[in-house]
Amino acid sequence: MTTKLLQFVNSKKEMPKKRIGTLRLKDFNEIYNEFHENEAKKQSSRCSQCGVPFCQVHCPLHNNIPDWLKLATEARFKEAYEISNSTNNFPEICGSICPQDRLCEGNCVIEKGFESVTIGRVEKHITDTAWKKGWIKPIKPLKDINQSVGIIGAGPAGLAAGEQLRKKGYQVEIYDKYDRPGGLLIYGIPNFKLEKYAVERRTKLLKKSGIIFHTNFEVGKTKSFKFLKKKHDALLIATGVYKARELDISYNRVPEIIPALDFLISSNKKGLGDLVPEFDSGHLNAMNKDVVVIGGGDTAMDCVRTAVRQKANSVTCLYRRNKENMPGSMREVSHAEEEGIDFSWLSVPIKLYKKNGRISLEVANVFLDKLDSSGRQIPKIQLNKTYKLKADIVIKALGFNPEPLPKLFNYPDLKVTKWGTIKINYKSMMTDQDGIFAAGDIVRGASLVVWAIKDGRDAAEGIEKYLYDKRKNLKKGINY
Ligand code: FAD
Ligand code: SF4
Ligand code: SF4
Numbered sequence: 001m002t003t004k005l006l007q008f009v010n011s012k013k014e015m016p017k018k019r020i021g022t023l024r025l026k027d028f029n030e031i032y033n034e035f036h037e038n039e040a041k042k043q044s045s046r047c048s049q050c051g052v053p054f055c056q057v058h059c060p061l062h063n064n065i066p067d068w069l070k071l072a073t074e075a076r077f078k079e080a081y082e083i084s085n086s087t088n089n090f091p092e093i094c095g096s097i098c099p100q101d102r103l104c105e106g107n108c109v110i111e112k113g114f115e116s117v118t119i120g121r122v123e124k125h126i127t128d129t130a131w132k133k134g135w136i137k138p139i140k141p142l143k144d145i146n147q148s149v150g151i152i153g154a155g156p157a158g159l160a161a162g163e164q165l166r167k168k169g170y171q172v173e174i175y176d177k178y179d180r181p182g183g184l185l186i187y188g189i190p191n192f193k194l195e196k197y198a199v200e201r202r203t204k205l206l207k208k209s210g211i212i213f214h215t216n217f218e219v220g221k222t223k224s225f226k227f228l229k230k231k232h233d234a235l236l237i238a239t240g241v242y243k244a245r246e247l248d249i250s251y252n253r254v255p256e257i258i259p260a261l262d263f264l265i266s267s268n269k270k271g272l273g274d275l276v277p278e279f280d281s282g283h284l285n286a287m288n289k290d291v292v293v294i295g296g297g298d299t300a301m302d303c304v305r306t307a308v309r310q311k312a313n314s315v316t317c318l319y320r321r322n323k324e325n326m327p328g329s330m331r332e333v334s335h336a337e338e339e340g341i342d343f344s345w346l347s348v349p350i351k352l353y354k355k356n357g358r359i360s361l362e363v364a365n366v367f368l369d370k371l372d373s374s375g376r377q378i379p380k381i382q383l384n385k386t387y388k389l390k391a392d393i394v395i396k397a398l399g400f401n402p403e404p405l406p407k408l409f410n411y412p413d414l415k416v417t418k419w420g421t422i423k424i425n426y427k428s429m430m431t432d433q434d435g436i437f438a439a440g441d442i443v444r445g446a447s448l449v450v451w452a453i454k455d456g457r458d459a460a461e462g463i464e465k466y467l468y469d470k471r472k473n474l475k476k477g478i479n480y
Contacts, residue, residue: 004045004073005045005047005048005049005069005070005073007042007045007046011042011043011045011046012115013043013046013114013115013116013117013118014039014042014043014118015032015118015121016032016033016034016035016039016121017032017033018031018032018033019031019032019033021338021339021340024192024339025308025309025339025340027309028190028191028192028267028271028309029191029192029195030096030191030192030193030194030195031192031335032121034125034128035121035122035124035125037075037077037125037129040072040121040122040125040126041072041073041075043117043118043121043122044069044070044072044073044117044122045073046110046114046117046118047065047066047069047070047073047110047117048109048110049066049069049070050066050109053065053066054107054108054109055104055105055107055108055109055116055117055119056104057107058103058104058106058107059103059104059450060103060448060450060451060453060454061087061088061094061450061453061454061457062087063084063087063088063091063104063123064083064084064086064087065104065119065123067080067083068080068083068084068122068123068126069117069119069122071083072122072125072126077126077129077130077133078130078133078135080126081126081127081129081130081135084123084126084127085127085130088123088453089156089159089160089163089164089453089456089457090156090159090160090202090449090453091123091124091126091127092123092124092127092128092131092198093156093185093194093198093199093202093449094120094123094449094450094453095120095121095122095123095124095125095127096120096124096193096194096198097189097193097194097449098120098448098449098450099298099329099331099332099448100119100120101329101330101331102329103450104119104120105117105118105119105120131201136205138205138208138209138210139163139166139167139209139210140209141166141167141168141169141210142169143169144169144171145168145169145170145171145467145471146171147170147171147233147234147467147470147471148170148171148172148173148231148232148233149162149165149170149171149172149173149232149233149234149235149236149463149467150173150174150175150228150231150232150234150235150236151172151173151174151175151235151236151238152175152176152219152225152228152235152236152237152238152239153174153175153176153183153237153238153239153240153440153442154174154175154176154178154181154182154183154203154213154215155182155183155184155185155238155240155440155441155452156183156184156185156440156449156452156453156456157183157238157240157439157440157441157452157453157455157456157459158174158176158183158236158238158439158440158456159174159181159182159183159202159203159206159456160452160453160456160457160460161236161238161439161456161457161459161460161463162174162206162211162456163206163209163211164456164457164460164461164464165460165463165464166206166209166210166211168460168464170463170464170467171210172210172211172212173211173212173213173214173232174211174212174213174214175214175217175219175228176213176214176215176217177216177217177218177219177221177222178215178216179215179216180200180203180215180272181203181206181213181215182196182199182200182203183240184240184449185199185449186199186200186268186272187261187264187265187268187269188261188264188265188268188299188302189302190264190267190268190302190305190306191268191271192305192309193302196268196271196272219239219409220408220409220410224409224410225409225410225411226410226411229435229436233435233467233470234435234436234437234463234466234467235435235436235437236437236438236439236459236463237405237422237431237436237437237438237439237442238438238439238440238442238452238455238456238459239403239405239442240440240441240442241400241401241402241403241421241441241442241445241446242261242400242403243400243401243402243403244259244260244261244396244398244399244400245396245398245399245400245401246396246398247294247349247352247396247398249349249350249351249352251351251352251353252353252354254354254359255283256354256359256391256392256393256394257352257359257393257394257396258284258393258394258395258396259395259396260293260295260299260300260302260303260395260396260397261299261400262278262284263284263286263303263306263307263395264299264302264303264306266278266279266284266285267279267284267306267310285310286306286307286310286311286312286315286393287310287311287312288311288312288313289312289313289391289392289393290312290313290314290316290390290391290392291304291307291312291313291314291315291316291391291392291393291394291395292316292317292318292359292361292389292391292393292394292395293307293315293316293317293318293394293395293397294317294318294319294349294394294395294396294397294398295317295318295319295396295397295398295399296317296319296320296321296326296327296328297326297327297328297397297399298328298329298332299397299399300317300319300328300395300397301317301328301329301332301333301335301336302332302397303395303397304317304336304341305335305336305339305341307395308339308340308341313392314342315340315341315342316341316342316343316344316389316391317336317341317342317343317344318344318347318348318349318361318363319343319344319345319346319347320346320347320348320366320379321345321346321366321368321376321377321379322345322346322368323343323345325368325376325377344363346365346366346367346368346379347363347364347365347366348363348364348366348379348381349361349362349363349364350362350363350364350381350383350386352394358390358391358392359390359391359392359393359394360388360389360390361388361389361390361391361394362386362387362388363386363387363388363389364381364382364383364385364386365381365382365385365386365387366379366380366381366382367379367380367382368380399446400441400446401419401420401445402416402419402420402421402422402441402442402445403420404416404420405420405422405442413433414431414433414436415431415432419445421442421443421444421445422438422442422443424437424438424443427462428462428465428466429443429455429458429459429461429462429463430462430466435466437459437462437463437466438459439452439455439456439458439459440452440455440456443455
């Protein structure tokens with residue numbers, strides 16, 4: 001039986017049930033249960049099939065949301081999967097971790113007074129169903145093309161580009177300095193937001209599709225960038241941004257003051273069953289410790305939520321603005337609140353030092369002053385209003401900047417912007433170096449998985465055009 005659409009008046013927006021805070025702190029598993037098929041159908045049926053679907057406009061991939069919602073309503077999940085998969089390489093991953101409140105769902109135009117359609121979780125249900133039913137198969141290109149593309153970085157940008165190029169028949173090799181592919185999907189984002197099996201089954205599929213992965217391969221160290229340039233017909237740089245931003249106070253560096261990614265990577269590796277000496281020695285382990293996390297973005301939320309799961313004594317998040325002005329997703333903040341995190345809004349550390357084996361923090365209150373040029377209130381530190389905190393570890397989660405790639409790659413011709421991101425032509429995704437393309441965070445700065453996928457797909461199109469022209473010109477006898 002088909003379910004009618006436009007049911008938003010009769011049925012409420014619902015997410016899959018969340019495990020309660022105290023229960024979910026016992027493990028690192030996903031906090032949401034899965035939608036049952038009937039629940040996914042019911043939520044899809046709330047869609048009003050807008051003539052101008054703003055959900056689609058505001059999805060970076062312009063996913064054909066109304067169509068797959070209609071098909072899901074009618075339980076036509078295979079067709080829904082095919083449509084969803086045609087614009088997104090990893091729909092189940094985006095369905096779990098996109099900040100939908102700022103993208104598709106935040107722009108769903110169901111009449112005022114009714115909550116948006118639950119787009120992300122239906123998107124995940126559709127592709128999870130496809131995995132369960134065995135509809136997802138390795139790529140078999142119609143023909144193999146004798147040109148190769150080297151991709152530096154196996155994060156979502158590199159993987160999406162690799163998949164698109166392999167579909168067209170190109171020979172794809174992906175190089176990554178880590179021991180597992182996935183980039184921040186595998187080592188940055190914690191398991192309770194994105195379960196690692198979901199990333200690993202994707203990379204396995206790409207291997208079975210003929211993509212060659214070179215892990216523990218750091219370009220610039222294992223082999224030079226020039227070596228890869230010579231080896232491949234085109235190169236894509238998708239190395240992400242990893243240089244942790246620093247606190248703007250001076251302090252003595254001690255091992256107990258930790259960059260966020262060191263903490264998250266060791267926790268993710270431990271969860272994947274690796275031996276992690278820095279974790280086992282207690283250095284990167286929050287167990288029985290008082291933890292202070294400085295920052296207010298999604299990375300800070302991932303750190304505080306990881307620390308409570310590691311059974312910290314106490315976890316405090318210091319942020320210089322208030323809750324309404326936090327840069328991260330409100331959904332993540334409310335998860336952290338449910339899990340018992342103590343937030344100190346409008347607070348900035350002004351002194352940080354180690355005394356008697358612990359870290360002492362002097363924290364100043366902040367008031368929010370006039371708006372700056374971006375429309376955000378400027379935080380003003382009140383040096384006469386301070387308080388003290390003690391911690392065993394302090395985690396710095398203040399965001400990331402690009403590393404100096406031209407230097408690391410010993411390739412000074414690679415042009416970067418004043419922020420250190422790689423300069424490209426946005427139409428072709430090519431740098432000003434012939435045959436060298438770039439995509440993802442290394443181009444746009446720290447961003448989102450869905451934008452990395454979009455960039456990876458755009459870069460694959462640019463590379464395909466470039467390689468096609470190269471083949472044509474070779475036939476005409478024009479040599480590069
Ligand atoms: P990355 O995922 O960073 O991958 C780059 C890869 O390049 C890495 O595997 C790295 O090892 C490799 N590499 C770097 N240098 C070299 C070299 N010299 N040689 C070989 N390999 C190299 N986004 C969301 O949408 N939702 C979220 O919930 C979310 N949570 C996040 C949580 C954390 C803690 C962090 C840090 C980020 C989060 N993001 C989230 C952002 C998202 O993960 C990134 O925007 C996205 O992963 C960028 O993809 P990318 O492919 O450009 O780079
Ligand atoms: Fe929404 Fe992200 Fe899916 Fe687009 S990819 S529909 S923004 S969840
Ligand atoms: Fe359906 Fe909302 Fe998209 Fe309209 S904006 S098509 S109601 S999901």
